[in-house]
Amino acid sequence: MPRASAPAALNATACSPGAFALQGIPGLESLHVWLAIPFCAMYLVALLGNCSLLLVVKREPSLHEPMHLFLGMLSLTDLVLSSSTLPKLLAILWFGKHHISLSACLAQMFFIHAFTAMESGFFLAMAYDRYVAICNPLRHATVLTNTTVAKIALAVVLRGVVLFFPHPFLVGSLPFCKSKVIAHSYCEFMALLKLACADTAASGGYSLSLAFLIGGFDVCFISMSYGLILRTVCRLPSKEAGLKALGTCSSHICVILVFYTTAVFSFLTHRFGHNVPHSVHILIANVYLVVPPTLNPIIYGVRTKKIRDQVLQAVFCRKR
Incomplete structure (x- = not known):
């Protein structure tokens, strides 16, 4: 059965209540069909990499230390974050499944x-762990x-x-009497507010304030942690010891x-790149959500000796 054209599907969905x-x-x-290929590849890498990282951290007792426990939590977060957007994006790009219910959109x-x-x-928690490990190792x-690790998590x-938690209620209580076609590949908060037939200044201000406060707070204290780490490393008598300490970071x-580079780039192009095509904005927004979950397990797998050794050991054991 031939797939309906995108405009027709969008018009039909826009007329559906709720x-x-x-x-x-x-x-x-x-x-769309060709763009789905790299996104699908990155999603598969993210799933395989983060699941493997979680399995390695769980099975190896020597990795049951704060840094690697936080890493396991980060991998779990990456799995949820990528899985909340990529399957729907691929359904849109490959099968034209543009429809999404209000409850699924809010979720x-x-x-x-x-x-x-x-x-x-x-x-931030991992930066604090590195600060304590290098500046106060004893x-x-x-x-x-x-x-303490459980409390931080x-x-x-x-x-x-x-x-x-208020975000779904702020959006769900708004009247949508305009078009119900969201000019995005996922349910982005500001894109939904633009469709509402009410004053959304307070809701938009709340969301932007949260983004600035959370991002600013975390970046500030991460920078402070690494500033103190760098000061401690510079005071070490042995250059080799300093390089080894930095190697763990x-x-x-x-x-x-x-x-944070992809986050800042996405924010700058969205807020100030008025001459940038809308399609580029959407692509960057998706890259921001899929690239970190894809690269995080690769970077930790390559650059962390304990994890790299465990993965290689598991691979060679299976071959034997």
Whole structure:
């Protein structure tokens, strides 16, 4: 049975009560099938990499230490974050499944915002772990006990859930008397507000304030942690010891740069790139959500010796 054209499908969905239509990547409809291929490949890598990382951390007792426990939590967050957007994006690009119910749309929006905040929070927790390990190594075992790690993880999860819990209610209570076609590939908060027939200044201000506060707070304290780490390393009498200490931070620094660089680039193009085509905005927004979950397990697998050794050992054991 031939697939309905995108405009026809969008018009039919827009007329359905309680439903929205995700436009996908507007302006690049003719390339949707081809664009889905790299996104599908990245999603498969993200699934395989993060599941493997979780399995390695769980099975190897020597990895049951704060840094790797936080890494396992980060991998779980990456799995949820990528799975909340990529399957629907691929359904749009390959099969023209633009329809999404209001409840599914609100759930997707909540997961995207809440788990992005959790990812940033786990980066902060890992930076704190590196600070204690390098600046106060004798106290590391007593400061970051399993109980403390669990409390930090709970605080990160609660922050993401509680602060973004109002988002679905803020959007769900709005009247949508305009078009119900969302000019995006997923249910983005600001894109939904643009469809409402009411004053959304307060809701938009609340969301932007949260993004700035969470991002600013985490980046500030991550920078502070690494500033103190660098000062401690520079004071070490042995240059080799300093390089070894920084080596334990290299993978963490790489994934932080990947996450915040894509986030800043996406924000700048969305807010100030008025001459940038809308299709480029949508592509960058999707890259921001899929690239960190794809690269994080690769970076940690390559640059962290303990994890690399465990993966190689598992591969060679299977071959034998």
